[in-house]
Amino acid sequence: MDKEIHIRNLVYKYISNQCDGHEQDELLRHLQTPAGKWVFDEVMTSEAGKIFTKSEEIEPAVSNRLLGRLKQSMVAEEALHEQPLPFYRKRSFIQIAVATLLLLAVLAIYWFTA
The missing domain is CATH 1.20.5 (Single alpha-helices involved in coiled-coils or other helix-helix interfaces)
Structure with missing residues (x-):
């Protein structure tokens, strides 16, 4: 349960742009595990309404970083499946x-x- 709370806190810090490089790497390692994916899905499901209904916009630096990380993970995943x-x-x-x-x-x- 403590690990779940730790991952949840890392996700919140990442979304709010308060993660340092070490914490981002740790979060990405956790997201490669079933438990980490489950926690991430739970956070995004529970917080999606709060995040996206705020009147203020997400900072471009944060959205660009999130988009960049998603693209990197997609490219890495595709590379794993395309190896001959x-x-x-x-x-x-x-x-x-x-x-x-x-x-x-x-x-x-x-x-x-x-």
Whole structure:
């Protein structure tokens, strides 16, 4: 529960532009865990009305920083999914290896029974 409160406080500090670099990095590490994502969703759900119905606008520096972090995380996530598979994990290699092993097994059986 203390970790949840800590993450929640980091989210509030980040939204209000009071986080230093170390706290931002810590928050981003927490957001990569299921618990951190859950806390972030809870905060955003509960505070979205308060944040976006205020008469004052969000400072451009804050909105640009938030947008930049979101873009960075999206690019990083896409890069993880676009990495090519090594040749030995591709379907065609596995099919060729299985076919070769079956052919060798059939030849071995034929050789020893003949």
